[in-house]
Amino acid sequence: xxxxxxxxxxxxxxxxxxxxxxxxxxxxxxxxxxxxxxxxxxxxxxxxxxxxxxxxxxxxxxxxxxxxxxxxxxxxxxxxxxxxxxxxxxxxxxxxxxxxxxxxxxxxxxxxxxxxxxxxxxxxxxxxxxxxxxxxxxxxxxxxxxxxxxxxxxxxxxxxxxxxxxxxxxxxxxxxxxxxxxxxxxxxxxxxxxxxxxxxxxxxxxxxxxxxxxxxxxxxxxxxxxxxxxxxxxxxxxxxxxxxxxxxxxxxxxxxxxxxxxxxxxxxxxxxxxxxxxxxxxxxxxxxxxxxxxxxxxxxxxxxxxxxxxxxxxxxxxxxxxxxxxxxxxxxxxxxxxxxxxxxxxxxxxxxxxxxxxxxxxxxxxxxxxxxxxxxxxxxxxxxxxxxxxxxxxxxxxxxxxxxxxxxxxxxxxxxxxxxxxxxxxxxxxxxxxxxxxxxxxxxxxxxxxxxxxxxxxxxxxxxxx
Numbered sequence: 390x391x392x393x394x395x396x397x398x399x400x401x402x403x404x405x406x407x408x409x410x411x412x413x414x415x416x417x418x419x420x421x422x423x424x425x426x427x428x429x430x431x432x433x434x435x436x437x438x439x440x441x442x443x444x445x446x447x448x449x450x451x452x453x454x455x456x457x458x459x460x461x462x463x464x465x466x467x468x469x470x471x472x473x474x475x476x477x478x479x480x481x482x483x484x485x486x487x488x489x490x491x492x493x494x495x496x497x498x499x500x501x502x503x504x505x506x507x508x509x510x511x512x513x514x515x516x517x518x519x520x521x522x523x524x525x526x527x528x529x530x531x532x533x534x535x536x537x538x539x540x541x542x543x544x545x546x547x548x549x550x551x552x553x554x555x556x557x558x559x560x561x562x563x564x565x566x567x568x569x570x571x572x573x574x575x576x577x578x579x580x581x582x583x584x585x586x587x588x589x590x591x592x593x594x595x596x597x598x599x600x601x602x603x604x605x606x607x608x609x610x611x612x613x614x615x616x617x618x619x620x621x622x623x624x625x626x627x628x629x630x631x632x633x634x635x636x637x638x639x640x641x642x643x644x645x646x647x648x649x650x651x652x653x654x655x656x657x658x659x660x661x662x663x664x665x666x667x668x669x670x671x672x673x674x675x676x677x678x679x680x681x682x683x684x685x686x687x688x689x690x691x692x693x694x695x696x697x698x699x700x701x702x703x704x705x706x707x708x709x710x711x712x713x714x715x716x717x718x719x720x721x722x723x724x725x726x727x728x729x730x731x732x733x734x735x736x737x738x739x740x741x742x743x744x745x746x747x748x749x750x751x752x753x754x755x756x757x758x759x760x761x762x763x764x765x766x767x768x769x770x771x772x773x774x775x776x777x778x779x780x781x782x783x784x785x786x787x788x789x790x791x792x793x794x795x796x797x798x799x800x801x802x803x804x805x806x807x808x809x810x811x812x813x814x815x816x817x818x819x820x821x822x823x824x825x826x827x828x829x830x831x832x833x834x835x836x837x838x839x840x841x842x843x844x845x846x847x848x849x850x851x852x853x854x855x
Contacts, residue, residue, distance in 0.1 A: 483638045483645045485837040490602050490617070495832065495845040499822055503595055503840040509814035511693055519688040519699070520563060522673055526683055527666025528706040528720050533773070533793030538738040541789035543780065546658040558583055558615040558701075559606070563688050567699045568611060576610070578695050579824045581816070583614035585702040589762040590625045591819070591833070591842075592812040596755035598632045598838060599624045605823060605831040612823050617832075628652040630728070634752040651785050652726050657682065659724040659775050659790065664706035669717075685719075687767050693813050696820055702767035718770040723760050725749050726788065727778040734778050738792050745776075746794065750804055758807040764798055765809040772796045819844070 536542040558564055564582050571580050590601055591614075601624045606613040616623065627649040631638060639645045664683065671685050685704040690697060708718040727734045737745040750757055764772055774794045780787040802808060822844060823831060830847040 482640075482838065483642055484640060485600055485642050490832075491834060491845065492847075494848050496848065498826065498831070498844040498846055500841050500843045501818055501822070506594070506815045506818050509818045511810065511813045511817060513692065513694050514810060514813065515692040517690050517692075519567065519690055521671040521685055521687045522563070523685040524668055524670040524683055525685045525704055525706050526664040526668045527709045528722070528773070529663055529665045532663045532790065533775075533795070536775075536790040536793055538735040538791050541735075541778070541791050542662075543787075543789045544655075544658050544662050544777070546661060556584075558587070558613055561701055563686075564699060564701060567688070567690075568613070571611065571697075572609075578610065578697050579820050580611045581614065581696060581698040581820055582611070583698070583700060585700055585763045585766045586625055587614050587616070588698070588700055588766065588816070589759040590835075592762050592809065592815055593755055593758040593807070594815050594835065594840060594842065595812070596633065596758050596807070597835060597840070598755060599629050600837040601625050601835045603833040605833060607823055607826060607828050607831065609828065610824065612820055614833075624649070626653070628656055629753070629756055630726075631752045632756060633754045636752075647785070648728060651728065652724075655726045655777050655788055656722075656724040658788070659777060660705050660722045662790070663722055663773070663775070663793075666706075666709060669707060689766065689768070693817060696817060698816070700766050702763060704767050704769065708771060719767065720771045720773060721760065721764045721767070721769045722773050722775070723757075724775045724777050725753065727776070728782075728785070730782050734776060734791055738776060742792075749776075754805060754807075757801070757805050761798070761801055761805060761807050762809055762812070764801075769798060772798060772801055 532542060561584075568580075568582055587603055590597070591603070602617055603625070604615045604617045606615065616625070627646075630645070630648040630652050639648065660682070668683065687702045687704060688699065689702065690699050692698075704719045705722040706720045708720050710717060734745065760772065763769075772795075774796065775790050776792045776794075777788050777790050779785065780789050796804070819833065819842065826846065829849065832845040832847055834843040834845060835841075836843070
């Protein structure tokens with residue numbers, strides 16, 4: 390079955406396979422309000438004793454003013470915030486491109502706020518397995534036993550700059566087969582088809598800070614969520630870095646992209662390092678998946694009231710059973726990485742591990758929520774989170790494992806306070822709006838620093854098939 394998809398050039402400009410060759414990375418974002426730089430003058434006056442020598446008053450325009458020191462470019466230790474990419478200005482917000490992906494001829498349909506989703510209820514939730522294909526290796530428990538802050542485990546694979554985009558929903562043969570089956574059997578339910586990468590971005594809207602956009606195709610009662618540009622990578626594919634921190638972030642988006650690319654590669658290389666046991670295969674390999682990583686793809690159908698959602702989810706590894714009668718347990722492998730000087734993960738993991746884990750969970754709550762969401766979608770039994778640092782803080786290509794923590798899915802849910810069942814309402818709200826629209830193509834646009842989603846209709850170009 391051929392899904393006709395209009396070949397628009399979405400100016401999201403996600404990083405190419407070599408971010409070093411393509412600096413620009415256009416994504417969708419709201420305007421960032423200018424930050425006030427000083428207190429209101431003379432609002433309050435202190436009682437000044439003339440007999441006491443007062444400290445020298447430094448004007449705000451002076452770079453030595455304490456308020457200017459917070460920007461990370463004055464009076465800091467050599468190499469601070471260099472991150473392997475040269476000096477960069479730090480700020481409380483990254484300046485993302487403003488509405489770079491929205492084209493002039495797009496028609497605005499609606500903007501759905503977080504508060505609108507809070508009012509939507511899900512009354513019925515069921516899930517059925519469709520098929521599992523691909524192959525994975527067993528998780529090597531020796532990695533977490535060997536890795537300690539005083540005896541780190543080097544990752545033998547140099548972290549490169551190549552990121553492979555996920556396979557489009559409409560290029561996945563299993564999903565296409567499900568679309569054809571559902572089209573033939575008919576029915577009144579709204580049918581949704583997507584991947585866990587896309588769906589987890591939508592279902593973590595309440596924690597999301599970074600921008601993203603999703604391409605939508607509507608054909609009768611079928612709604613297909615897809616990537617916007619083939620062979621391009623967006624923030625949906627990348628692992629974000631300190632997305633929810635109240636501290637400093639790179640001011641320039643290109644510096645943030647480099648950190649996200651590093652984090653994504655670190656995660657991939659951790660999976661390759663930790664999953665080295667015997668291989669298990671499930672049916673055939675998926676010829677449409679572009680990465681040569683070992684993965685199992687679980688296709689599952691969720692029934693949510695009058696909506697059915699077919700999702701392709703990923704499994705990283707399995708836990709070796711203790712005996713032949715034990716069921717196979719799936720595991721998701723995740724990595725948090727240290728990239729700044731002064732954070733001292735080695736010392737904190739040794740002396741105050743709980744505080745460090747709590748801080749990283751808070752600063753990366755959206756990323757961890759996406760991991761939990763993806764684990765639920767794939768029916769994962771256990772999640773491993775590695776704490777990984779650079780071997781040299783100025784070199785972003787070589788890393789070592791300091792520690793690996795193991796969590797059941799329920800314990801991780803309690804830590805992060807993210808429950809999938811509480812966030813299905815986001816999908817339901819969007820799908821109900823899209824279901825009322827005419828057949829065609831649409832865009833879901835999440836702007837930076839906003840907890841809302843804009844829906845646009847993409848007009849058909851002349852000479853293109855409907």
